[in-house]
Amino acid sequence: MADRALVRPEAAEEGLFSREYRTATSSSAAVMFLTGFAALAVVPILPMAARDLDGVSLFPLVAGCFVAASLLGGVLGGHWADRSGARRPLAAGMALTVVTLVVSATSTSIWQLAGGRFLDGLAAGMVAVSINTAIGQAYPERLRPRVLALMSACWIIPSLAGPPVAGLVSEWWSWRAVFFGLAALTLLPALVLVVALRSPSWQGAAAPSDDRPPRPPLLLASMVSLGAALGQYGVSGWDVHHLWCAAAGLGLLACAPRLLPAGTWRAARGLPTTVLLRGLASGTYFTIEAFVPLMLISERHLAAVVIGLAFTGSAVLWAAASWVQGRLLEDRPRHRLVAVGALVMTAAVALAVAGTLPGVPALTAASAMLVAAVGMGLLAPSLSVLSLSHSPPGRQGYASSAMQTNQNLGQITVLALSSAVLNACLGIGASELAGYGAAFGLLFVPTLLIVLFAGRARSTGAGVAAVARRSEPSSTGSGSK
Template sequence: MEGLFSRTYRAATAGFAAVMFLTGLAALAVVPTLPTAVRDLDGVELFPLVAGCFVAASLLGGVLGGHWADRSGAHRPLAVGMVLAVLTLLVSAASGSVWQLAAGRFVDGVAGGMIAVSINAAIGQAYPDRLQPRALALMSACWIIPSLVGPPLAGLAAEWWSWRAVFYGLAALTALPALAVVAVLRRRSWQPASVPVQDDTPRPSLMVALAVSAGAALGQYGASGWDTRHLLFAAAGLALLVLFVSQLLPTGTWRAARGLPATVLLRGLSSGVFFTLEALVPLMLVTGRDVAPVVTGLAFTGAALAWAAASWVQGRLPQRTPRHRLVVVGASVQAAAVVLAAVGSLPGMPPVIAASSMVVAASGMGLLAPSLTVLSLTHAPHGRQGYASSAMQTNQNLGQILVLGVASAVFNAFLSAGSNDHAGYAAAFGLLLVPGILAAVLATRARSS
């Protein structure tokens, strides 16, 4: 790590690490407080919207940050994203209605998308090739402590004081690092190694990104009820996604064209598998097996540690190691995790089998995620690291929304047909084998030359 923490990169790396740590803390800590918040604001029926609009808005934030990073360097959208994150935490804390809380979470999602894309673009613009895998691994590791302590501390704060204290506290914690990052990145000593240039790669329209984010948010609102109004909103959201999503991604993404399109597709497939497991496995354990919440908490803790450990390992492999082979290994590990979850859903199986699937899947993601990011930066057109990072972030979020939606639909279909929970969960987990195996098969199309 000597090179990574050399005089040239020490300040920037410390700033990025602080940003990622606090971004992870804010993203993970507020989640346990949202049910209490919507209850106090008399908006329980809108919980799907409040919980999901952060991810929906990050689609817009990712495109906005990517545009800005390519145009004038990644330091500006990163600084603005940090300041915006502080302000939106204050807006959410002061919410007088559930709609204000949803608006705060939506704008916070925009800021989160800008921050994530800007950091990846900054690493691609300013760091030597040999340091990029280690820098990206460090960014992943910065989520370890937030994933371990964020949710329980937020839960205690909400119980002892109020859910508003969580938002106010996160705003106070984020303010000082935000100012520090702005100061560091304004120095002339820190400049991107490459100068953004014009090329023929089509740039996604910000209006298109706004339409996609709105479509995702409408879909989340539609999921909050089953009457005609909600179904119409869900249909409108789906229509917007179908019409505009392809314009945010590289040409050839859906047919896995070699290079950046295939890399972007793989990110969506792998993220969809992992985050669907993280949503359905705890739901099954708590509602179907009466497992104590502490057990699911330990599963999340184990998954966070497994992700960080696998990311650490890939960051220390020889530079000549083909990244697409790590993607194959990671996708295969994810497929094994899906099998574990399906087996764990069968009657009579110990809950630890299903819980362990989260840890195994996280190990696969620890190999996959940094490797795919490195490949995306390798395939990015000259001066367009922001565009590549934006496309990766966009399809990651889409993968989470779409794969989870399809798996949930399969689960509900089995329940509607009169099947028991075990059959529904087994079918939903079995469906996840499709994107997992597809990612392993298509990994060679993302290989670098």
């Protein structure tokens, strides 16, 4: 493909401290900081918003809309950036982010909040892919590790401060103030970044028409995203209308295997199993992250600030476990670390179930979030390393895309199944806590399947340990997991 670097070749040798690099790097860092802050700050207040809008039964739809839309946003943003440079999709994504935060802040119904979260997921998918593409197009290879490290570091403070600050603001003022505040804070760096990218040296020339990448399956990705959203709505009730929506969503999700490597659903050895395990692990973690706070707020009446602290602790423990697997356990076989991480997540599921029992302290369920984060910190980076080792030459991007796609599908599917179990229990007259206990109990299935199939993801390549040493710790949150 023709060279479409966003920065002049001679400017690439000036390093990160030229004026153009300083402006773009600082603006991108500010965008990533606020993206992380928004992603981690919004999640703890969503249960409170759903309760105030009389939409607790539709909470799975609100939580799942972001993930469903980010799948489409990633495909759209990546294709747009490949064909015409990262400037336009990044600017469009940032503008949409500000608008969607205002839409969510002014919600008068659970449906408006769900719509805002869907558009926010679309924007988040575009922004994440566009920033990574911009780094690849704008910076020389020797500078990319430093820039990527800076982008990762931008999530540290949000993971520590975002959830408790959002909890305090929602307790003392309103959950709407969190959305409005994030919109105001995001507006200025978004404008600065758009202006910086309008500089002539950052204009990405479009590739010749005969050298452009083939069109991605945007229609297919749209169908899968719509199916995911319909499925989340369908499992929120048990009348005929909801069942029809669930059936339609399931039919559209049947197209999802075409976005994944052949053999994913039958756990074929190598990359297909690695992709499958990423979906199972992400689905389990996302469901714990969504349902534990909802239960603690709606049934145990725990303060939102405590939920925020649980999210903060999860972020810290995820990062710590990632550091351990990348430094202290770097010589261990990756598939074994995947199995160990899944066993830790099985313990987290047990804590979540125990937290629904009468007489058991509410903080028992909250601790499930912390333990699950440790498991994901061991498991997720190891799966990323395995996916790279299984990638055909020159197809690392395809492997990364498949991992991201099934991560989103796993989150949507496992959350939908758990929601269906919860609503089925409520439909037969069980108590709310009993329903949550059954929903959490379902999560034993994916964690034990990961333990069972981890060996099928084993890598025989010699470069796995070297790749592991270069792997970066993962960060938590609805848009980054």
